[in-house]
Amino acid sequence: MAKQDKRGRSARHDGRISPILGLVVGLVLLVAVGGAVYLLKAPAPAKALSESGPALATRIGVDELQMAPEQVAELQVGEVKTQRFELQREAIGIIDLNQDNAVQVFSPYQGRIGQLNVRAGDDVSKGQVLYTVQIPDLAQAASALISAGGNLRVANETLRRAQALAEAQSIPQKELQQNQADQQTADAAYRAARKSLELFGLSAQDIEAIESTRKIDTEMPVRSPLTGRVTARAGAPGQLVQPGNNPAPVAVANLQQLWMVASVPESELSAYQKGQNVTVRVSAYPDKTFSGKVSYIGDVADPATHRITVRADVADPQHLLKAQMLANFVIRVGAPVESPAVPQNALAREGDGSISAWVTTDGVRFKRRVVQTGLVQNGQVQITQGLRPGEKIARDKGLFLSNLYLITTT
Incomplete structure (x- = not known):
């Protein structure tokens, strides 16, 4: 009896659905219903690019496209033209004073500045007095000259009388x-006293004036050694100055001609010569x-940068350029050449890594052609190989055509 009861309960248990199984079945039904709803509400698939409108181009061969007529106008089809290209090199450098025509005007003797007659920016001429220096030692040297001159005159007279007496055998x-x-x-x-005064910069006329007038002026002028402009004034009245003691009281430079100083790669050295424009x-x-014009090419390369100094004399009659200005230098290294030229936008x-242009004969079909390029000037690229003057090309959107070819099918 007990055995029969157990079998009955087992049979009733097997007839019930397990809770876990019911949960799984419910989730599956929920996902199925959600998917059906999504498919019913989802928009229809987009049309292919070729069905949504007219094609931009059709690939008709290797490296060849046939463009839609409405797209051709944007390519600016035109002939390859020739252009004159200057053989030149560009460099960045600075403007500097022409050191051959620039001088720091030091005092030739020790003393104190008495007067300063110029200011920075003044134009001066050669021989013009820039400043004066009070020289205490000059008084002593002039006094020695006057004394020596008097002694010489007495000695000359004494000797003259002695010679006359000696002839009469009286002495x-x-x-x-x-x-x-x-x-x-x-x-x-x-003679030594005169030389001492000459060392102070006095002329023979100045020395003779001291002898004749017996007047001593201890304030000596310092004159400009060249015609130019005062580029710096570091002195002041009363300042003690000595020969060669920096800074010089006044600096003068001829600004009619300046220097251009640039550093160029040593690999380009063979292109540069003196006299180039x-x-x-x-x-x-x-x-x-x-x-x-190029006036100097350095003899030593910088060991750190492997660049060489190139210097040119630059005319500046209006004094517009200033020392230490940054400047862009274009140096012509050869005669101009005539070459086929295309706009930069025509190339891709x-x-x-190759450079290509798109060539056409009928303005509709374009074929890609690899070209070799050279100089770039005024927005035009020199073509050294691959195109001839008169050939028709797409003068614009060369990169667009190359990209379009990659995504276009036959």
Whole structure:
């Protein structure tokens, strides 16, 4: 009886659905219903690009496209033209004073500045007094000259009388010789005194004026050694100055001609020669150019940058350029050449690094052609190989055509 009861309960248990199984079945039904609803409400699939409108182009062969007529106008189809290309190199450098025509005007003697007659920016001429220096030692040197001159005159007169007496045998020969020695000593002292004054920069006329007037002016002028402009004034009245003691009280430079100083890669050294024409531009005057010529090519390369100094003399008659200005230099390194030229937008750089242009004969079918390029000037690219003057190309959107070819089917 007990066994029958157990079998009955087991049979009733097997007839019931397990809770876990019911949960799984419910989830499956829920997902199925949601998917059906989504499919019913989802928009219809978009049409393919070819069905949504007219195709931009059709690939008709290897590296060849046939463009839709309405797209051709944007390609600016035109002929390859020739252009004159200047063989030139560009470099960035600075404007500097022409050191051959620039000088720091030091005082040739020690003393104190008495007067400063110029200011920075003043134009001066050669020989013009820039400043004066009060020289206490000059008084001593001038006094020595006056004294030596007087002694020489007395010695000359004494010797003259001694020679007359010696001829009459009125004095012994020994006394004559002594007078001769005294005269020579006085003459040597006089010459030495004159030399001392010459060291102060006095001319022969100045020295003779001191002798004749016996007046001593201890304030000496310092004159400009060249015609130019005062580029710096570091001195002040009363300042102690010495020969060669920096800074110089006044600096003068001829600004009619300046230097362009640039550093160029040593790999380009063979392209540069003295006498080559140079065109200079500075940001202060973007519409103006300055002309010059290469005057110096460095003899030593910088070991850190492996660049070499190239210097040119640049004319600046209006004094527009300033020292230490940054400037762009274009140096002509050869005669101009005539070559086929195309706009930069006509070319495309391909994935393999080559440069290509799209050539056409009928204005509708375009074929890609690999070209070799050279110089780029005024928005035009020199074509050294691959195109001939007169051939028709897409003068714009070359990169667009290359990309379009990749996504277009036959």
